[in-house]
Amino acid sequence: LxxxxxxxxxxxxxxxxxxxTPANSEEINQYGRILADSGLRATVTAIVNSAEYSSYFGEEVVPYTR
Incomplete structure (x- = not known):
């Protein structure tokens, strides 16, 4: 890491x-700040708890390439 x-x-x-992949530099900056301030665990949690993750994968689906 x-x-x-x-x-x-x-x-x-x-x-x-x-x-x-990230759609734009704003996404990279947003999650990059979380990574720098709070670490890897917080960054993963932020992504997994996002609305996008919930709408595509929910609680039952393993992430896949879209």
Whole structure:
């Protein structure tokens, strides 16, 4: 984790948790701030608790590439 730039970590989280790459630099900046301020666990929690994650995957579906 620490050997990668913040933007790359956020991109990898989006790919694995939301099944897509970040749409714009604002998404990277938003989750990059969470990563820098609160750490990886908080960033993952923020993505998994997002409305997008809930609408596509909910509680029963494993994330997949969209």
């Amino acid at each position: 620490y050997s990668y730039p913040t933007a790359k970590v956020v991109e990898l989280l989006f790919r694995h948790l939301l099944g897509r």
